[in-house]
Amino acid sequence: MAASRFTNGADYGIGIGLRIPHYQHILGKKPVVDWFEIISENYMVEGGRPLHVLDQILEQYRVVQHGVSLYFGNAERPNREHLKKLKTLTARTRTPWVSDHLCWGSVDGRYTHDLLPMPYTWEAVKITARNIREAQDFLELPIAVENVSSYAEFHVSEMSEWEFLNEVVERADCGVLLDVNNIYVSSCNHGFNPMKYVNAVPAERVAHLAGHTKYEKYTLDTHDHPVLDPVWKLYARAIERCGRVATLLEWDAQIPTFEEVHGEALKAAKCLPHEKALAAA
Amino acid sequence: MKKLLPPPDRPAPVRLGEVQRMMAQAVMHPLGTRQRMRREQAAVASAIIKSNDRLSSFSRLQIYNQQYWWRLRDAVMDDFPGLRAVLGRRRFDRLVEAYLDSCGSTSWNLGDIGQHLEAFVGEHPLLAGLCPILAHEMVRVEWARAVAFAGAEEPRLDPQALASGDPCGLRIGLQPYLTLLEVSHPIDRILGRVKQGKRIRTVEATASGRTIYLAVHRQEFSVFYKRLEPGEFHLLAALRAGDSLEAACAEAMGKSGKRPSEFGEVIQLWFADWMRLGWLCEWAPYSRPTDC
Numbered sequence: 001m002a003a004s005r006f007t008n009g010a011d012y013g014i015g016i017g018l019r020i021p022h023y024q025h026i027l028g029k030k031p032v033v034d035w036f037e038i039i040s041e042n043y044m045v046e047g048g049r050p051l052h053v054l055d056q057i058l059e060q061y062r063v064v065q066h067g068v069s070l071y072f073g074n075a076e077r078p079n080r081e082h083l084k085k086l087k088t089l090t091a092r093t094r095t096p097w098v099s100d101h102l103c104w105g106s107v108d109g110r111y112t113h114d115l116l117p118m119p120y121t122w123e124a125v126k127i128t129a130r131n132i133r134e135a136q137d138f139l140e141l142p143i144a145v146e147n148v149s150s151y152a153e154f155h156v157s158e159m160s161e162w163e164f165l166n167e168v169v170e171r172a173d174c175g176v177l178l179d180v181n182n183i184y185v186s187s188c189n190h191g192f193n194p195m196k197y198v199n200a201v202p203a204e205r206v207a208h209l210a211g212h213t214k215y216e217k218y219t220l221d222t223h224d225h226p227v228l229d230p231v232w233k234l235y236a237r238a239i240e241r242c243g244r245v246a247t248l249l250e251w252d253a254q255i256p257t258f259e260e261v262h263g264e265a266l267k268a269a270k271c272l273p274h275e276k277a278l279a280a281a
Numbered sequence: 282m283k284k285l286l287p288p289p290d291r292p293a294p295v296r297l298g299e300v301q302r303m304m305a306q307a308v309m310h311p312l313g314t315r316q317r318m319r320r321e322q323a324a325v326a327s328a329i330i331k332s333n334d335r336l337s338s339f340s341r342l343q344i345y346n347q348q349y350w351w352r353l354r355d356a357v358m359d360d361f362p363g364l365r366a367v368l369g370r371r372r373f374d375r376l377v378e379a380y381l382d383s384c385g386s387t388s389w390n391l392g393d394i395g396q397h398l399e400a401f402v403g404e405h406p407l408l409a410g411l412c413p414i415l416a417h418e419m420v421r422v423e424w425a426r427a428v429a430f431a432g433a434e435e436p437r438l439d440p441q442a443l444a445s446g447d448p449c450g451l452r453i454g455l456q457p458y459l460t461l462l463e464v465s466h467p468i469d470r471i472l473g474r475v476k477q478g479k480r481i482r483t484v485e486a487t488a489s490g491r492t493i494y495l496a497v498h499r500q501e502f503s504v505f506y507k508r509l510e511p512g513e514f515h516l517l518a519a520l521r522a523g524d525s526l527e528a529a530c531a532e533a534m535g536k537s538g539k540r541p542s543e544f545g546e547v548i549q550l551w552f553a554d555w556m557r558l559g560w561l562c563e564w565a566p567y568s569r570p571t572d573c
Contacts, residue, residue, distance in 0.1 A: 110385045
C-alpha cells in the first residue's frame with residue numbers, strides 16, 4: 001500500500017509542510033526530512049524569491065504539491081488557467097501526486113479563499129467527481145482529495161460526510177488525503193464518532209495522512225495541545241487500516257521552530273508498522 | 282462499507298449552484314456592528330444551514346462570514362502596511378471593506394488581492410481620508426513592490442544586440458518585475474519608516490511640489506526602490522511604451538532639459554547601470570491591472 005497508483009508508485013515516509021519561517025533553517029542546516037509538502041499557490045508565481053527558494057529545496061528534497069484553491073466541489077468546472085499554471089509547477093517539482101480539498105470556494109469568478117463545506121447530495125457527488133476527473137486528466141497526475149474541517153451542515157445533505165467522500169473518490173477514481181485532525185474537528189462540531197469516519201474511509205485509496213496543529217478561532221479555540229491525543233488515536237487507527245502511507249504534519253499558525261515541528265512529525269513514526277516491529281524486536 | 286444508492290423517487294433537491302450562490306453571497310456580505318454577521322442574513326442561514334444543539338444556523342454561517350472578511354482584510358493589510366500607516370487603522374478598515382465589497386477577489390491567488398486597489402482608491406478619493414493623493418501613491422508603490430517580489434524575469438538583453446542594433450528600429454523591453462512611478466511624496470522613505478515601526482513625519486506626508494521618479498525593482502530576490510533622474514525615467518518609460526531607441530532618446534532628451542552633448546554622456550552611464558541591474562530585455566507589450 002505504501003506505493004500505489006494513487007501515489008504514482010512513490011513510497012514516501014514522514015514529511016512536513018514547508019513554511020516560510022523555516023526557509024533559512026532548512027537551506028542552511030539541511031535537516032534530514034523525507035519530503036516536504038508545499039502549498040502550490042505560493043509557488044504559482046512568475047518569478048522572484050518564492051521560485052528561487054523552491055529550486056533550492058528541490059535540489060535537496062522530495063516535494064509533494066498540495067493546493068488550496070482548485071475547489072473541486074464548485075458547481076462550475078475547474079479554471080483552465082489555474083490548471084495550466086499548476087501543471088507548469090508540477091513539471092518543476094516532479095511531484096508524484098497533487099492534492100487539494102474536497103470543498104468549494106468560489107462562485108461566478110469571485111473567490112472566498114476559504115474551504116467551504118459541501119452539501120452532501122448526489123448532484124454534488126456527480127459534479128465533484130467530474131471536476132476531479134477533469135483536473136486529473138489535465139494534470140496527468142494522480143489527485144488526492146483532502147477532507148476539510150467544517151462548521152456547518154446543509155439541510156439538503158443526503159448522506160454523511162464519509163459516505164460523500166467514498167462516493168466521490170470512487171467515481172473520480174482518485175486518492176484520499178486523510179486529515180485526521182479535520183475529522184476530529186468536524187466530529188466535535190457535528191457530533192459524530194470520528195472513529196466511524198476513519199473506519200469507513202476506503203483504505204486502499206489513501207495516498208497520505210495528515211494531522212496538524214491549527215489555531216481554530218471559533219468552536220475549538222483552545223484545542224491546540226488538547227486535540228493531540230484523540231487525533232493521535234485516529235492516526236494510529238488510520239495507519240492500522242491503511243498500512244504504511246506517507247504522513248504529513250502541518251503547522252498552519254503560530255509556527256514554532258523547525259526542530260519543534262520536525263520533532264512533532266517524527267512522533268508519527270511510532271505508529272508506523274515497521275517502527276512497531278522494530279520496537280518489539 | 283455498504284454501497285449507497287441514490288434514491289430513485291425523491292424530488293430533486295436544491296441545485297448545488299443555487300446553494301453555493303446563496304452561501305457565497307452571505308459569506309461575502311460585509312459584517313455589521315461589532316464584527317458580527319448582519320441580521321438580514323438570518324433568512325439565508327436558516328434556509329440552507331442546519332442548527333445543532335450548540336450553534337444556530339445563523340451562528341454557523343457567521344463563522345464563515347467573519348472568516349472571509351478577516352482573512353481578506355488581513356491579506357490586504359499584509360500587502361499594504363504603508364497605506365494602513367497613512368490612513369490609520371479605522372479608515373484603512375473602512376476603505377478595505379468598501380474595496381472588497383466592490384471588487385472582491387477574482388483570482389485564486391490571494392496575493393492578487395490588491396491588484397485593483399490603485400484604481401479603486403483613484404476612483405474613491407473620499408475613502409482615502411485627508412490625504413488621498415498620498416494614499417493613492419502609497420498603493421501604487423506597494424503594489425509595485427508585490428510585482429517586484431514575484432514578477433516574471435525575462436532573459437537579459439544581450440549587450441551585443443544593443444551595440445549592433447539600428448537605433449531607428451530597435452525596441453528594448455524592461456523586465457516585467459520593474460515598475461516606473463512618478464510620485465509627489467517620498468514614498469520610499471515613508472515605507473522605510475513604516476518598516477521600522479516609526480510614525481510618518483508630517484513633512485513626508487506633505488507633497489513636496491516636485492516630482493520624484495521611482496523605479497521599484499528587485500536585485501538578488503530582494504525588492505528595492507531606486508530614485509531616477511527625470512531624463513532617465515522618461516527614457517525608460519518611452520522604451521516600455523514601445524518607442525524605438527532613437528525615438529525614446531529624443532523624447533527623454535526633450536523632457537530632461539539637457540543639451541545633446543550632455544545627454545549623450547549620461548545616457549551611456551544610464552544604460553551601463555540598467556544593464557548591470559538586469560533591467561533590459563527583449564521588448565514585449567506591457568500590461569497593468571485595471572478596474573475591477
